[in-house]
Structure formats: C-alpha cells, structure tokens
Amino acid sequence: METLNQAWQLLVSFDAALMQIVGLSLRVSVSATLIAAIIGIPLGAALAIWSFPLRGVLVVMSTTMMALPPVVVGLAVYLLLSRAGPLGELGLLFTPTAMIIAQSILITPIILALTREAVLPLKREYETLLISIDAGALLKLRTLIWDARYGIMTAWLAGFGRALAEVGAVIIVGGNINGLTRVMTTTIALETSKGNLELAMALGLILLLIAIAINGSIHALGQFGRRYEVTR
Amino acid sequence: MDRKLRLTGAEFHAQGARLFGPVDLSLETSGITVILGANGAGKSLFLALAHGIILPTKGRVNWQDQPAAETRHTRGYVFQNTPILRRSVAGNIALPLAARRFTKEKKAQLLANALSMSKLQDQAHAPAATLSGGERQRLALARAMVTEPEVLFLDEPAANLDPAFAIDLEQSLRNISSGGTKILMATHDLPQAQRLADDVIFFERGQVVEQAPAAAFFKDAKSEAAQRYLGGQL
Numbered sequence: 001m002e003t004l005n006q007a008w009q010l011l012v013s014f015d016a017a018l019m020q021i022v023g024l025s026l027r028v029s030v031s032a033t034l035i036a037a038i039i040g041i042p043l044g045a046a047l048a049i050w051s052f053p054l055r056g057v058l059v060v061m062s063t064t065m066m067a068l069p070p071v072v073v074g075l076a077v078y079l080l081l082s083r084a085g086p087l088g089e090l091g092l093l094f095t096p097t098a099m100i101i102a103q104s105i106l107i108t109p110i111i112l113a114l115t116r117e118a119v120l121p122l123k124r125e126y127e128t129l130l131i132s133i134d135a136g137a138l139l140k141l142r143t144l145i146w147d148a149r150y151g152i153m154t155a156w157l158a159g160f161g162r163a164l165a166e167v168g169a170v171i172i173v174g175g176n177i178n179g180l181t182r183v184m185t186t187t188i189a190l191e192t193s194k195g196n197l198e199l200a201m202a203l204g205l206i207l208l209l210i211a212i213a214i215n216g217s218i219h220a221l222g223q224f225g226r227r228y229e230v231t232r
Numbered sequence: 233m234d235r236k237l238r239l240t241g242a243e244f245h246a247q248g249a250r251l252f253g254p255v256d257l258s259l260e261t262s263g264i265t266v267i268l269g270a271n272g273a274g275k276s277l278f279l280a281l282a283h284g285i286i287l288p289t290k291g292r293v294n295w296q297d298q299p300a301a302e303t304r305h306t307r308g309y310v311f312q313n314t315p316i317l318r319r320s321v322a323g324n325i326a327l328p329l330a331a332r333r334f335t336k337e338k339k340a341q342l343l344a345n346a347l348s349m350s351k352l353q354d355q356a357h358a359p360a361a362t363l364s365g366g367e368r369q370r371l372a373l374a375r376a377m378v379t380e381p382e383v384l385f386l387d388e389p390a391a392n393l394d395p396a397f398a399i400d401l402e403q404s405l406r407n408i409s410s411g412g413t414k415i416l417m418a419t420h421d422l423p424q425a426q427r428l429a430d431d432v433i434f435f436e437r438g439q440v441v442e443q444a445p446a447a448a449f450f451k452d453a454k455s456e457a458a459q460r461y462l463g464g465q466l
Contacts, residue, residue, distance in 0.1 A: 125315045131285050132309040133328040143327065147318040228318035230361045 007201035018199065022206055025183040028096055028170070029163035032103030033111075037156055040108045044115030044155075045145050048123050059116070065109035070102075074172030077102040081173065094175040099183070102169040107159040114158060118151025119144050150225025154218050161214045165207065236261055237282055237300075237383075241291030244277050244438075252277040252438040254291060259416075261383075263430030264409050266446070267418040270461065274438040275418035276312070276387050282416060283309050283385050295383075305332065308376030310386040316368060322347065322356040325374045332379060342378055349404075350374035366397035373404060377413075384408060386417040390424060402428055422462070426450055434458045 010018050047059060079085050081093040081101075092098045122144055130140050145152065167185040174181035176190060184203045191200040236258060243253035252274045259265060267275045280286045281293050284300035284307070293300045308328070317324045325346050329339045347353045350370040355363065360371060369389060376384060386405075390398040398421070405428060409415050419425050425432070429446035436457045442449065453459050 122318070126317070128280075128285055128311065129309075129315045129327075132283060132304065132311075133331050134305040135331045139330055143317070143330075149318075225318075228359045228361050230316045 003197045003201060006198040007205065010198060010202040011205060015202075018202060020179065021182055021184055021187050021203065024096065024181075025164060025185075028099045028183060029103060029160060031100045032107055032163050033156060033160040035100070035104040036107040036111050036159055039104075040111030040155075040159075041115050041145060041152055042141065044112040045119045045141055045148070047112070048116045048119035049140055049144060059113075062109040062113045062116075066113055068106065068109070070106055070166040070168030070170075071172065072168075073102055073106045074169035077105065077169070077173045093173065094177060094181060096174070096181060098173040099170045099181060102173045103163045103166070106166065106169055107163050110162060111155050111159045114155030115145075115148070115152050118148040118155065122147050147228075150221050150228075153221050157214050157218050157221075161211060164210060236296060238294050238297075239281070239288075239291065240294070242281060242288045242293050243290040244281060244286065245289040250289075250438065252281070253288075255438075255440050257433070257440055257443065259433075260431075261414050262412075264405065264415040264417065264428050265431050265433060266425045266429035267416065267433050267435065268422075268425060268458075268461065269435035273435040275435055277438070278433075278435065279309075279385050279387055279416060279418055283307050283383075285309065305379070306381055307383040307385065308379065308381040310369075310372045310376045310384070310389050312387040312389075312391060314368060314372035316360045316363075316371070319360065320357050321352050321360045321363065321371060324360045324371055325350075325352075325378050328375060328379050342380065346374040346378040349377065365392055366394065366400070369393060369397065369401065370404075373401070377408065381413065383414040383416065386415070388418055388420060390419065390421055398424065434461070436461075 044062075047055060047062075077098065078093065080087050081090070081098055082088055083093075092101070126144065126147070130143065135143065165185065167189055170181070170183055171186045171189065174183070174186065176182055176186040182190075184207055188200045188203050188207075191197070191203075238259075239253075239255050239257045241254045241256060243255075244251055255278070267278060269275050277286070281288055282300060284293070284302070284304040287293075287301055295303055295306075317327065322343060326339070326343050329342060332339075334342070347356055350373060352363075352367065352370060352374065355367070360368070363371060369392075373386075373389070376386075390401055393401065402424065405415060405417070417428070426446070429449075431443070431445050432449040433440060434442040434449070434453075434455070434457070441457045442453060442455045444454070449458070450462070453462055
C-alpha cells in the first residue's frame with residue numbers, strides 16, 4: 001500500500017525522470033506506428049485488391065510475422081546495426097532510432113494484415129461498380145482505403161498498443177540506457193529486478209491507462225463506423 | 233451521332249462452360265430497350281458485356297466500332313444490388329467523377345445536378361446507409377447518371393421497390409430517355425416492360441431468340457419461347 005502511494009505521488013507530481021521515460025516511449029512507438037502505417041496500409045490494401053504472383057506467400061508471411069516474438073526482431077535488428085553488421089557504420093545501435101526501426105518491423109505486418117482484412121469484404125462488394133466507372137488503380141486503392149477507414153484506424157491502434165507494450169525488441173537494440181533509451185516497459189523490467197517498485201508501479205499504471213484509452217478508442221471507432229454500414 | 237451497339241459472334245464462358253452466345257446483334261441508339269428472359273437466360277451477362285464490365289471470351293462487342301471495354305466511361309450502370317459506399321450520399325454520387333478529368337467547377341455542377349435530379353439534396357451529407365430502399369435506388373440512378381453518360385444500363389432496378397417507388401423510377405427513366413440517353417434495362421416485371429419499352433430483346437439460354445419493337449413483341453411474339461414466357465407471366 002505504501003508503495004502504491006509513492007507511485008501515485010510520482011505520477012501526480014509529474015516527476016521529471018518519469019515524464020522523460022513516458023515521453024520517449026510515446027515518441028518511439030508513435031514514430032514506429034506511423035512508419036508501419038505508411039508501408040502497411042497501402043500494401044495491405046493492395047494485397048486485398050490485386051492478385052499477383054507470390055501474393056499467397058506475402059499473405060502467409062505477414063500473418064506469420066504478426067506472431068513474431070519481439071526478441072527475435074530485436075536480435076535481427078541488433079545484428080543488422082551492430083558494429084560488425086551491414087549497417088554498423090551508421091552507428092545507430094543503442095539509439096532511439098534503432099528502437100523505432102525494430103518496432104516498425106514488428107508492427108508493419110500487424111497493420112498490413114489487419115488492413116487487408118478490413119479491405120477484403122469491401123473489395124468484393126465494390127468490385128464491379130469500380131470497373132463500371134472505369135476506376136484506375138490509384139482510385140481503386142484510394143476508394144477502398146477510405147471506405148475501410150474505421151477498420152484501418154483500429155489496425156493502427158492495435159499496432160500502437162503492441163509497440164508500446166513490447167519489451168523484447170527495444171531492450172536489445174536500445175540497451176536500456178538511463179536518460180537515453182529507457183522506455184516504460186524496459187524501466188519496469190529493470191526497476192522491478194532492483195526492487196524499486198514505486199517507479200515500476202507508476203509506469204505500470206500509465207501503461208494501463210494508455211491501454212484503456214486505446215481500447216476505448218477502438219470500441220468508439222467501431223460504434224462510429226457502424227453508422228456507415230449498410231444493412232439490407 | 234452514331235453510337236450503335238454491335239455484337240459479332242459474342243460469347244462468354246466461365247469455368248469452361250459457355251454461358252452466353254454466340255450472339256450477333258445490333259442496336260439502335262435511341263429509346264428504351266427492355267431485355268426480357270427467364271432467370272439465367274443471359275440478361276445480366278448481356279448488359280455486362282454491352283457495358284464493357286466484362287470482356288467477351290470470343291467474338292466482339294463494339295460501340296461505334298470500338299471495343300465496349302475501351303469506352304466504359306461513356307456509359308452508366310445501375311446494379312441489381314447496388315453497392316452503397318461507406319460515405320455520405322454526395323460522396324457516393326460523386327465517385328464516378330473521381331475517375332474523370334473534368335474541372336473542379338464542372339464536377340461540382342454535375343454533382344449538384346445529380347443531387348437535385350434524384351431529390352437527395354437534403355440528405356447530401358448524411359451517411360448513405362441511412363437512406364431507405366427507394367432512396368438508395370435513386371442514389372444508384374444518380375450515381376450512374378452523374379457523368380451524363382450516353383447510355384444507361386439498369387439490371388432489374390425495380391426488383392426490391394414498392395409500387396410507388398417503381399412508378400417514380402419509371403418517370404425518371406422516361407425523362408432520362410427523352411433527354412437523349414439510350415437506356416438498356418433488364419426486368420422481370422412485364423407490365424413495367426410494356427409501359428417503358430420502345431423495343432425488346434428476348435433471351436433464352438444465352439441466345440437472342442427475338443428482337444422486335446415493343447408493340448409487335450407484346451401483341452404477337454414470333455418465337456415459341458417468347459410466347460411461352462409471356463403466356464406464363466400474364
């Protein structure tokens with residue numbers, strides 16, 4: 001109870017160290033989700049709209065990568081960015097940039113696969129209409145992405161939630177350096193093992209609140225999107 | 233202007249089976265042509281081929297000596313189960329304009345015309361899903377007409393409509409026709425066909441059995457198949 005109280009004090013006093021950690025967490029995960037959305041949304045929609053060689057392979061790959069353990073992604077990015085690795089000269093290992101790269105790789109398949117699932121039923125419904133108006137490839141893509149927007153925003157939020165909550169990838173490529181690459185999850189892991197429970201609990205509470213906000217938004221989006229759904 | 237439709241040995245196959253044709257046919261460019269025939273006779277396939285939505289497996293489907301699929305944008309299509317986009321009424325009607333290179337002003341003008349023609353101005357910004365069945369049919373017609381096409385196709389447009397809406401639709405089609413747009417419509421509703429048709433094409437098993445002016449067809453169909461069809465329905 002005493003620990004919980006101290007955790008609460010840290011929260012309401014906007015403790016500088018705490019805020020720095022929360023800020024970095026949000027910066028890394030928002031950036032990663034934006035990059036993942038830029039790649040994943042058009043690609044996911046394209047996978048739903050067009051059939052091309054290797055489409056099946058791409059679909060299986062993206063769904064498999066959804067279940068990829070973050071530590072494996074972390075390891076792969078570590079090898080890529082480490083001194084001896086192919087991109088070692090960039091000196092990105094143990095920087096927030098490395099963390100953004102790792103999380104982007106982790107989340108892109110999620111946004112891609114969920115976008116594809118949101119677009120697929122609409123594509124079947126709209127297909128002949130789009131042919132009849134002589135819609136080009138870009139108009140098809142635009143129309144279907146826009147009409148699947150609530151499903152796609154849900155995909156984006158799901159990706160963001162996963163990025164914010166994962167530990168494995170960021171701890172490997174970020175190194176959990178105090179004041180530089182320490183985010184909420186890695187701090188919780190470290191502080192708990194040190195027995196410093198106040199900070200860990202305060203961060204845990206924030207993560208919980210963010211998770212509630214994300215899932216509330218997903219629910220609200222679903223409700224709002226239903227206004228546009230046709231019932232016959 | 234010559235906007236003649238001509239099918240030459242046109243066939244459509246799916247999964248190895250011939251579902252349509254071979255059909256040789258030419259069609260004048262004014263008035264309302266009603267496509268009749270039992271379920272599965274090939275009415276919808278004919279409309280889709282003539283519009284250019286699907287390509288013939290064999291033979292040619294040409295408008296003015298150009299393959300139909302190359303001039304799709306000059307024709308509008310109202311589907312039997314019209315897809316309603318997840319956006320506003322105006323957003324639905326404006327969709328075909330996005331595929332065309334008109335100026336912004338021209339697009340706004342065409343959209344305003346289509347909204348007022350379909351009497352949907354008041355609902356322009358509401359989600360299209362909130363429309364009633366009859367209003368959705370008006371939306372589908374407005375969307376097909378928004379680019380001011382030369383030819384309008386309708387596949388059983390009145391199938392799910394109350395009689396009052398069907399009458400309303402017929403009046404709209406007459407107005408469109410007298411405005412110079414050629415209409416091709418498939419229907420099961422013989423009284424409606426009699427009220428609207430200038431000429432009739434009757435299909436059976438993917439073949440054209442009879443093509444005749446409406447008055448002659450309904451009074452005195454030549455083919456046995458058409459006589460059976462009319463007899464069974466009236």
